[in-house]
Amino acid sequence: xxxxxxxxxxxxxxxxxxxxxxxxxxxxYFDSVLLAFGNVLFLAxxxxxxxxxxxxxFFVQRQKLRGSTxxxxxxxLVLFRWPIIxxxxxxxxxxxxxxxFFPVACGFILSLVNIPYLNxxxxxxxxxxxxxxx
Numbered sequence: 001x002x003x004x005x006x007x008x009x010x011x012x013x014x015x016x017x018x019x020x021x022x023x024x025x026x027x028x029y030f031d032s033v034l035l036a037f038g039n040v041l042f043l044a045x046x047x048x049x050x051x052x053x054x055x056x057x058f059f060v061q062r063q064k065l066r067g068s069t070x071x072x073x074x075x076x077l078v079l080f081r082w083p084i085i086x087x088x089x090x091x092x093x094x095x096x097x098x099x100x101f102f103p104v105a106c107g108f109i110l111s112l113v114n115i116p117y118l119n120x121x122x123x124x125x126x127x128x129x130x131x132x133x134x
Contacts, residue, residue, distance in 0.1 A: 015046060072093070
């Protein structure tokens with residue numbers, strides 16, 4: 001069993017609240033204050049979970065630099081009160097940053113329930129994300 005520290009528990013809470021505020025901000029027609037607050041909480045939570053050095057290392061990896069630029073640029077656009085364009089840019093950067101994590105997350109979620117049709121969908125998703133065609 002993996003034990004997590006108190007700092008990581010705080011990070012999980014901050015990340016959860018950040019995602020909540022992001023969702024709530026989108027549902028309220030891209031309210032820039034809620035989106036900005038959600039972005040700040042999400043990034044702070046990520047920093048609390050994995051640490052400041054590893055967070056900085058994650059965003060400056062050479063292969064993730066384009067995704068980091070789009071993600072952090074989208075956060076900056078939201079903070080400068082351009083919420084719709086900022087969220088679009090941020091979403092694109094999020095996909096670029098975390099695309100290697102999507103097959104793992106989908107595989108985990110789809111393996112929780114053994115439904116034959118979902119296994120076919122899971123195999124298709126894993127094939128799609130594992131192909132190396134950029």
